[in-house]
Amino acid sequence: MKKWTVNNCDERLAAEFADKCDIGLLALKLLTARGCATYEQVVDYFRSDELEDPFVLSDMQAAVDTVNAAIDGGEKICIYGDYDCDGITATYILYTYLQSMSADVIYHINERAQGYGMNIEVVRELKEKGVGLIITVDNGISAVDEAAEAEKLGMKLVITDHHTPPDVLPVAAAIVNPHKSGCPSFYKELAGVGVALKLCAALDGGSYDMVVEQYADIAAIGTVGDLVPITGENRTLVRKGLLYLANTEKPGLLKLMELSAVDKENISSGSLAFQICPRINAAGRFASPIKALETLLTDDDESAQALAAELCELNETRKNTEQEIFKEIKDYINADPSVLNDRVLVLAGKGWHHGVIGIVSSKVLECYDKPNIIISIDEDGSARGSARSFKGFNIHDCIESASAVLEKFGGHECAGGLSVMESNIEAFRKAVREYADKQENMPAAATECDMKLTAADLTVENIRELEKLRPFGVGNPTPVFYMPGCKVNSIIPLKNGKYTKLMVSYEGGTYEALDFSNSPDMLFFREGASVDLAVNIDINQFNGRESVSIKVKDMKPAGLDPDKYLAAKDAYEKLARGITLPVNYIKKMCPSRKEMVYIYKYLQNTGEISLDDLYMRLANPVFNFCKLRLIADVFCEAGLAGLDPSTQRVKLIPATGKADLEATATMQKLEALLK
Numbered sequence: 001m002k003k004w005t006v007n008n009c010d011e012r013l014a015a016e017f018a019d020k021c022d023i024g025l026l027a028l029k030l031l032t033a034r035g036c037a038t039y040e041q042v043v044d045y046f047r048s049d050e051l052e053d054p055f056v057l058s059d060m061q062a063a064v065d066t067v068n069a070a071i072d073g074g075e076k077i078c079i080y081g082d083y084d085c086d087g088i089t090a091t092y093i094l095y096t097y098l099q100s101m102s103a104d105v106i107y108h109i110n111e112r113a114q115g116y117g118m119n120i121e122v123v124r125e126l127k128e129k130g131v132g133l134i135i136t137v138d139n140g141i142s143a144v145d146e147a148a149e150a151e152k153l154g155m156k157l158v159i160t161d162h163h164t165p166p167d168v169l170p171v172a173a174a175i176v177n178p179h180k181s182g183c184p185s186f187y188k189e190l191a192g193v194g195v196a197l198k199l200c201a202a203l204d205g206g207s208y209d210m211v212v213e214q215y216a217d218i219a220a221i222g223t224v225g226d227l228v229p230i231t232g233e234n235r236t237l238v239r240k241g242l243l244y245l246a247n248t249e250k251p252g253l254l255k256l257m258e259l260s261a262v263d264k265e266n267i268s269s270g271s272l273a274f275q276i277c278p279r280i281n282a283a284g285r286f287a288s289p290i291k292a293l294e295t296l297l298t299d300d301d302e303s304a305q306a307l308a309a310e311l312c313e314l315n316e317t318r319k320n321t322e323q324e325i326f327k328e329i330k331d332y333i334n335a336d337p338s339v340l341n342d343r344v345l346v347l348a349g350k351g352w353h354h355g356v357i358g359i360v361s362s363k364v365l366e367c368y369d370k371p372n373i374i375i376s377i378d379e380d381g382s383a384r385g386s387a388r389s390f391k392g393f394n395i396h397d398c399i400e401s402a403s404a405v406l407e408k409f410g411g412h413e414c415a416g417g418l419s420v421m422e423s424n425i426e427a428f429r430k431a432v433r434e435y436a437d438k439q440e441n442m443p444a445a446a447t448e449c450d451m452k453l454t455a456a457d458l459t460v461e462n463i464r465e466l467e468k469l470r471p472f473g474v475g476n477p478t479p480v481f482y483m484p485g486c487k488v489n490s491i492i493p494l495k496n497g498k499y500t501k502l503m504v505s506y507e508g509g510t511y512e513a514l515d516f517s518n519s520p521d522m523l524f525f526r527e528g529a530s531v532d533l534a535v536n537i538d539i540n541q542f543n544g545r546e547s548v549s550i551k552v553k554d555m556k557p558a559g560l561d562p563d564k565y566l567a568a569k570d571a572y573e574k575l576a577r578g579i580t581l582p583v584n585y586i587k588k589m590c591p592s593r594k595e596m597v598y599i600y601k602y603l604q605n606t607g608e609i610s611l612d613d614l615y616m617r618l619a620n621p622v623f624n625f626c627k628l629r630l631i632a633d634v635f636c637e638a639g640l641a642g643l644d645p646s647t648q649r650v651k652l653i654p655a656t657g658k659a660d661l662e663a664t665a666t667m668q669k670l671e672a673l674l675k
Contacts, residue, residue: 001612002369002554003562004481004534009451017042024465026457030479031469033451046468051208051233054198058183063158063174064202066133071103075132079107080118082138082192083284085225085277085292090137090160090196092296093215096618097200106131109289111354118146127153133439135199136160138226139193141177142171160195162228187233189475193222194237217248218242218296224269225277229475239472242267252295255308269471270478272360282314285355286321318356325352325360329374329389330646337645341576343436344398345372346429348383353377358386358415369445371395373432377422384406387416402431437579444566447534447554449482455507457481460546463539483533483550486513491519491527502552504533515552524616530558557619565615568625575626583674584591589626590670591634596661599623599631600640600652608651611643630666637664 001262014028017039021028028042054060077098081091090105098105105473108126109118111624126134133156136143140159147170150157157172165180176195178188183427197219200211220241223234230238246264248254255266260275269606283292291314295307328349333339339347345364354376361374369387378384389395396411399418403409405427409418420428430606436442453616456462472478486504494501500515500523513533515523525531533555540549556562571585602618605610609617615625631652635641638659643650660666 001556001562001565001616003446003566004449004554004556005446006449007451010037013037017329023468024462024555027465027469028461029143029457029464030450032178042065049236051198051201051212051236052186053206054208055206056185056349057176057178057198058180058185059176060199060202063160063176063199063583065211066156066158067098067135067199067203070133071098071101073132074104076130077103077105077133077135078126078129078131079105080122080134080136080140081107081109081127082116083112083289084138085280086192086222087138088280088284088289088292089218089225089296090191090193091223091293092218093139093193093200093211094135094160094196094296096201097211097215101203107293109284109293111288118143120146123149123155124153127155129576131155133158137196138162140170140172141165141175142170144168147171160192160199162190162192162195170314181186183563187246188207189229189232189234191226191228191234193226194228194234195221197237212240213244217244217250217253220245221272221276222267222282224272224473225280227474230269230471230473231475235471235476238269238473242269250296250314251301251304252298252307252316255301255304256295256311259308259312269473273473278318279311279315281501282318283311285353286314286317300446318359321353322360322363324414325349325356325374326363328352329360329364333646340368340370340645341573342433343439343570343573344368344393344395344432345370345427345440346375346432347372348375348377348385348425350377351379354384356550357384357418358388361386361388363388364388365445371398371436373399373416373418375420375425377425381422383420383422383425385418385420386455387411387418389414390443390445393439398435399430401435402428405431412553427637433577434650437577442570448480449534450479451481453481453483453537455509458509458511458537458550460539460548463537463548466537476534480553481535481537483535486531486533488529488531491520491523497521504531511548511550512548513552515555517552522613524613525557531555532558532560557616560616560619565625568627569629572626572629581673586673588624589630590674591627591631593661595622596631596634597626599628603641603650603652608649611645614650630670633666634661634664637666 009029010032011029013032014025017028018025018534020039031042031045043651079091079095081087085107091109095105095107095270101587108122134150135158137160139161141161141163147157151171159170159172159175161177165177169175178185178190197211197215201208216237220238223238228234245267256276256279260279262271262275280292283289291307291310295311298304299308328528329347339345357376359373361372364372365388371393373385373387375383375385387399394413396413396416399409405424407419411417466479483506486506488502488504490503492501497519500520502513504511504513507543532555536551536553538549540547571581571589574581611629615628634641634651636643638661640655640659641650641652
């Protein structure tokens with residue numbers, strides 16, 4: 001169970017805004033819940049056709065002069081890109097634009113094994129190929145040594161990047177980066193592909209007309225793929241790009257969309273995030289990023305079909321590899337259940353594919369609601385790790401606290417990476433545990449709701465107005481609404497019981513809510529129960545009729561306070577880690593025989609169930625989660641139940657004789673702590 005947060009909208013302010021514009025009230029209420037406090041902020045949000053003059057970016061004029069001089073002088077130019085979706089799309093845009101200017105241009109993208117950013121050996125190879133100018137896209141801001149080598153070899157360098165600059169900048173003819181100190185540009189959150197597109201606009205005299213028409217589709221893919229905020233200029237690029245994608249004539253992109261089952265009539269930022277971008281990234285993870293670039297570059301339908309099909313196959317390989325690693329992680333947890341008691345999970349395995357451990361880390365975060373670091377150990381004893389966290393717990397600071405045993409590390413609040421020797425992994429795990437244990441109030445993963453819905457909000461007309469807030473993505477997420485106290489009238493299985501349709505009563509109305517995460521038998525409630533729902537809302541179209549579509553994102557018993565659950569869970573884990581707790585805590589969590597008998601009989605009638613669902617079904621203040629978890633331990637130790645650590649599902653097993661619950665290790669430990 002996650003922590004729940006619900007923001008408040010300002011209905012009075014939204015009504016004032018509604019008098020001044022043609023935006024629907026629900027959309028305006030949502031904007032106030034997201035922080036729009038003035039009408040000017042609303043206007044800024046919808047000012048979606050404007051891109052700032054590209055020459056406002058520092059060094060843009062110098063970059064244009066350097067590139068034009070190289071073209072006029074017949075110099076060979078190399079576009080040096082990164083191997084992810086952002087770098088590949090940025091390389092495509094700048095490479096094809098310079099081709100259209102009749103430049104002598106080639107490209108280079110590192111293979112993943114070569115690592116991120118410029119490589120000195122590659123710089124030397126480019127010199128041997130006769131390159132006189134290197135233009136980086138989506139990298140280069142930290143390439144101090146590589147830039148010095150290029151200068152020594154007599155090569156010019158133009159850096160276009162969007163990553164945070166280091167204290168010491170590389171030597172270059174121009175460094176175009178919105179985050180560069182002193183850069184006067186207003187919008188700072190561009191992806192690398194956005195910076196590359198702005199360079200093309202500057203080379204075109206400062207006009208965006210041609211470059212947007214030619215490249216907005218590709219820029220949208222790179223922007224969504226890099227997980228930068230879909231706000232400001234990024235929102236402009238993605239919005240325009242989605243329009244052009246629906247009518248793109250690029251053969252490779254057309255085939256990729258077709259094979260990815262993208263609905264061109266309803267293409268969205270989600271189509272890019274979940275269908276297109278993963279396939280482009282799969283090339284760099286499991287083959288070569290050049291495969292993805294060639295797919296975008298090809299003008300031949302036959303080649304487009306073959307290349308797009310290969311990207312889809314690589315994506316299947318990626319998914320299978322993730323599943324294999326995740327299965328190994330579950331096996332790891334089942335072999336040593338104590339790892340789940342740590343506030344930050346540190347899980348290591350031999351030969352896990354470096355290209356997907358970041359994705360696996362995200363899945364572990366979603367499954368176990370805990371910050372985690374997934375480490376892949378190579379045959380030579382070196383290891384690389386990828387970390388993910390949620391807002392409130394800075395995983396970079398956590399990793400930095402263990403820097404003494406690391407080779408290198410980097411990242412930010414919610415994601416990070418590191419290199420460590422296998423021999424230091426246990427020391428690293430210990431340091432991470434110590435850092436996390438020092439946090440007085442450990443943050444928790446949260447279900448974040450934008451605002452509470454009213455029955456008046458739930459109309460097709462109101463929901464249609466939300467379309468004006470698209471495209472959704474990082475920084476402008478798909479709205480999540482709060483519907484408290486819904487009475488469940490009926491539970492209907494869908495897709496042979498795989499999914500669930502709920503008919504619920506809410507504020508005098510009856511609504512259909514679809515749950516694509518749970519089958520009916522996995523629900524913690526039965527018909528007649530009252531539940532709080534966190535939902536996405538949309539418009540369903542069927543046989544020419546439109547209706548309100550509600551999709552369940554999360555749910556809990558009506559009125560249940562997740563904070564109490566989280567506090568009790570944390571107390572159990574502290575107890576398991578040997579941390580001393582106050583005696584009054586122990587008294588509250590220590591189960592009586594009567595309580596254990598009650599839970600035993602409850603499990604007899606319920607069958608296998610997750611501990612979270614058991615807690616929510618009981619919804620009983622007597623059974624705090626810590627007490628419930630300890631009862632499960634007692635039953636397992638007494639041979640009365642089995643618990644799958646990786647799924648936290650418990651079930652009774654046939655008893656072979658009378659069990660002495662008081663003699664179990666857990667009850668003996670609690671008794672000792674109470675003395």
